[in-house]
Amino acid sequence: MIAYGCLGILFLFIIIKIAVYFNRQKHAPTHEDLDETLLAIANRRRDDAS
Numbered sequence: 001m002i003a004y005g006c007l008g009i010l011f012l013f014i015i016i017k018i019a020v021y022f023n024r025q026k027h028a029p030t031h032e033d034l035d036e037t038l039l040a041i042a043n044r045r046r047d048d049a050s
Contacts, residue, residue: 029037
């Protein structure tokens, strides 16, 4: 009986992890967003060094 309880908890844990993974995948930044962010960081560092 304890084994079934452990399996049930494990199953719920896996379902939650899969849901979180797909939720993060939907909200991933696009390549253009990443490029803009990297350019902003590079420009900020160049301005700070001057």
